[in-house]
Amino acid sequence: MKNMIDKYSPLPIYYQIEEAIKGRIEKGELQEGEMIPSEREYAETYGISRMTVRQAITNLVNDGYLTRRKGKGTFVANQKIEQKLGLTSFTEDMKARGLKPSTKLIDFQISEARGKIAAGLGIHPGDEIYEIQRVRLADNIPMALETTYLAADLVKGLNQRIVQGSLYQFVEEELGLNIDYATQELEASVARETESEVLRIAKGTPVLLIRRYTYLKDGRPLELVQSIYRGDRYKFIIDMQRG
Amino acid sequence: MKNMIDKYSPLPIYYQIEEAIKGRIEKGELQEGEMIPSEREYAETYGISRMTVRQAITNLVNDGYLTRRKGKGTFVANQKIEQKLGLTSFTEDMKARGLKPSTKLIDFQISEARGKIAAGLGIHPGDEIYEIQRVRLADNIPMALETTYLAADLVKGLNQRIVQGSLYQFVEEELGLNIDYATQELEASVARETESEVLRIAKGTPVLLIRRYTYLKDGRPLELVQSIYRGDRYKFIIDMQRG
DNA sequence: TAGTCCGACTGGTATAGACAACTAGTTATA
DNA sequence: TATAACTAGTTGTCTATACCAGTCGGACTA
Numbered sequence: 001m002k003n004m005i006d007k008y009s010p011l012p013i014y015y016q017i018e019e020a021i022k023g024r025i026e027k028g029e030l031q032e033g034e035m036i037p038s039e040r041e042y043a044e045t046y047g048i049s050r051m052t053v054r055q056a057i058t059n060l061v062n063d064g065y066l067t068r069r070k071g072k073g074t075f076v077a078n079q080k081i082e083q084k085l086g087l088t089s090f091t092e093d094m095k096a097r098g099l100k101p102s103t104k105l106i107d108f109q110i111s112e113a114r115g116k117i118a119a120g121l122g123i124h125p126g127d128e129i130y131e132i133q134r135v136r137l138a139d140n141i142p143m144a145l146e147t148t149y150l151a152a153d154l155v156k157g158l159n160q161r162i163v164q165g166s167l168y169q170f171v172e173e174e175l176g177l178n179i180d181y182a183t184q185e186l187e188a189s190v191a192r193e194t195e196s197e198v199l200r201i202a203k204g205t206p207v208l209l210i211r212r213y214t215y216l217k218d219g220r221p222l223e224l225v226q227s228i229y230r231g232d233r234y235k236f237i238i239d240m241q242r243g
Numbered sequence: 244m245k246n247m248i249d250k251y252s253p254l255p256i257y258y259q260i261e262e263a264i265k266g267r268i269e270k271g272e273l274q275e276g277e278m279i280p281s282e283r284e285y286a287e288t289y290g291i292s293r294m295t296v297r298q299a300i301t302n303l304v305n306d307g308y309l310t311r312r313k314g315k316g317t318f319v320a321n322q323k324i325e326q327k328l329g330l331t332s333f334t335e336d337m338k339a340r341g342l343k344p345s346t347k348l349i350d351f352q353i354s355e356a357r358g359k360i361a362a363g364l365g366i367h368p369g370d371e372i373y374e375i376q377r378v379r380l381a382d383n384i385p386m387a388l389e390t391t392y393l394a395a396d397l398v399k400g401l402n403q404r405i406v407q408g409s410l411y412q413f414v415e416e417e418l419g420l421n422i423d424y425a426t427q428e429l430e431a432s433v434a435r436e437t438e439s440e441v442l443r444i445a446k447g448t449p450v451l452l453i454r455r456y457t458y459l460k461d462g463r464p465l466e467l468v469q470s471i472y473r474g475d476r477y478k479f480i481i482d483m484q485r486g
Numbered sequence: 487t488a489g490t491c492c493g494a495c496t497g498g499t500a501t502a503g504a505c506a507a508c509t510a511g512t513t514a515t516a
Numbered sequence: 517t518a519t520a521a522c523t524a525g526t527t528g529t530c531t532a533t534a535c536c537a538g539t540c541g542g543a544c545t546a
Contacts, residue, residue, distance in 0.1 A: 012499060038526060049501045054527090062305050070527045071508030255529060281496060292531045297497090313497045314538030489546080496539070507528070515520070 005046045013048055017056035025065055025076055035073040036066065102140065106198070107133035110152060120213060120224040121151045128152035135198055136227075142199045144229040154222065177216050199230050248289045256291055260299035268308055268319055278316040279309065349441070350376035353395060363456055363467040364394045371395035378441055379470075385442045392467040438471050 005016050024030045039057065043050040057074060060066045067077045111131050118125045129149050136144040154177075196202060212225040248259050267273045282300065286293040300317060303309045310320045354374050361368045372392050379387040455468045 014499075040526085049503095051502085052500055055499085058301075068527060069509090071510085071525085073509095073526055257529075278496095283496085292533095294532085295530055298529085300497095311497060312539090314495085314540085316496055316539095487546100489544105491544075492542090494540090494542105497537085499534100499536070501534080502532100504531080505529085507526100509524100509526075511523085511525100513520100513522070516518090 005048070007048075013046075014052050014055040014059070017042065017046070017048075017053060018059050021056065021060060022065060030076050032076050034076050036076065038073060102137045104135045104137065105132070106135055107131065113149075113151075117149050117224060120221060121149060122221045123151050130155065142230075144227050145195055145198050146225060146227045149224045149226075150222070154220070177222070195228050199228070201230050248291070250291075256289075257295050257298040257302070260285065260289070260291075260296060261302050264299065264303060265308060273319050275319050277319050279319065281316060345380045347378045347380060348375070349378055350374065356392075356394075360392050360467060363464060364392060365464045366394050373398065387470050387472045388438055388441050389468060389470045392469075393465070397463070397465065442471070 004020055005013060007013060009016065021030075021036065030036055037045070039050050039053045042048075042053040046053075057066060057068070061068060061074075064077055066074050068074050109131050110128055113121060113123055113125055113127045113129045115125060117129065118127065121129065123129070129152055132148040132150070134146045134148075135142050136146055210225075210227045210229065212223075212227075214222045214225070216222050247263055248256060250256065252259065264273070264279065273279055280288070282293050282296045285291075285296040289296075300309060300311070304311055304317075307320055309317050311317045352374050353371055356364060356366055356368055356370045356372045358368060360372065361370065364372065366372070372395055375391040375393070377389045377391075378385050379389055455466075455470070457465045457468070459465050
């Protein structure tokens with residue numbers, strides 16, 4: 001029996017449940033994406049109130065261990081895609097450095113894919129793409145210019161509001177697509193006219209150019225993100241884990 | 244009257260309360276550190292259940308707007324410090340990336356302040372200081388070397404156990420000192436002998452050096468933290484796969 | 487005066503139940 | 517056959533209540 005809940009323990013019941021579920025996830029008994037027993041099931045199994053179970057699960061949802069889906073169930077969360085891929089590294093990095101990160105949307109349009117971009121997205125030149133341009137700021141100082149390209153037919157229903165939220169969540173939960181991996185290229189370059197204006201640096205200043213290709217489970221390219229970081233104020237930290 | 248709660252709105256009541264409180268904070272009607280009305284008071288005011296109020300407040304606590312103190316009340320959180328000082332930034336940062344953060348205490352000693360450190364802490368050379376050295380790891384891979392300097396007479400009673408918990412909580416709650424602000428310096432550097440050993444990188448590898456000075460409300464410096472992050476400027480292509 | 491106790495406040499934990507909203511599969515119907 | 521209705525499951529919201537556990541101040545006591 002794994003009835004490890006002790007109603008008379010000084011530890012709150014919800015906490016005991018929390019640890020039990022977390023333990024099962026960490027031991028791999030509950031796999032990513034797998035549905036966990038329903039709230040009512042837990043309540044009945046342990047002879048406690050459903051609200052108490054909810055409290056435990058709510059905490060785990062807030063900690064990113066679980067996700068709820070109304071009408072369906074509660075599932076073991078995928079490791080946060082964005083961050084695992086280092087996608088929001090700018091935000092995180094800036095926070096870690098004690099600076100206040102922010103993002104300014106400067107352009108959101110539908111255009112036609114040209115050579116390199118079409119190739120990167122695996123579509124034909126002339127196909128429709130979303131082109132989203134943002135400035136990344138730290139303490140209101142422009143640090144990077146980021147341009148995202150997405151194949152329009154892949155992410156139908158995308159709009160400005162979603163772009164300002166989490167694109168990856170939208171893609172996974174709304175469109176049911178699974179993000180698999182990303183590739184990044186780094187290279188040194190110099191600021192061109194447009195970039196120097198947005199970043200408020202002199203034309204010709206050294207910049208760091210980063211191109212990221214994100215792919216879906218089925219191998220299709222999802223997005224191409226090109227970021228230009230000013231070299232004088234920003235230095236990258238990339239963690240190379242899990243070789 | 245500002246009874247803006249509509250029981251028959253499609254918006255959940257807890258959400259309406261949430262927005263109302265958040266609004267009052269953002270408009271400055273509720274100041275940082277100020278106590279907000281008690282849960283029972285909200286419940287009575289709006290004619291709703293205390294549990295519903297709790298749901299709203301719990302969300303705001305999770306979002307960092309409020310903090311609860313048992314027996315005392317619920318207070319508007321001091322966001323600046325948490326965010327701007329990035330007190331738990333490393334831990335948060337790594338968690339957000341799906342890595343398991345850990346901290347290894349490698350040195351805890353009382354020594355004498357030397358020039359730059361004494362100046363930074365506003366004390367005289369030769370005065371006693373605590374010197375705490377930690378390695379920050381992500382998935383057991385060393386990521387940063389962090390050295391904290393504290394004036395000994397300011398934080399009497401500090402011990403190893405406290406250091407492994409929250410220093411800031413100890414300072415604010417036990418010593419009754421108020422942390423006010425911090426300044427940070429960033430610079431690029433290269434790994435020296437000691438650092439390269441601890442971080443397991445080659446001597447001379449580029450690293451990011453961050454110096455943070457934290458000050459109390461009365462203007463006295465509380466601590467000087469020097470962090471050395473490993474940098475990876477020369478990595479070219481990074482592939483990140485999801486489990 | 488100094489100390490103790492009590493009461494009134496705060497948030498923390500837990501219950502049992504109700505109904506709404508949503509999902510997915512099955513069954514009945516046009 | 518296609519569609520609508522039903523059903524049994526899920527999470528979401530909300531109530532009313534109870535008692536526990538800290539905090540703090542005032543009244544009482546030694």
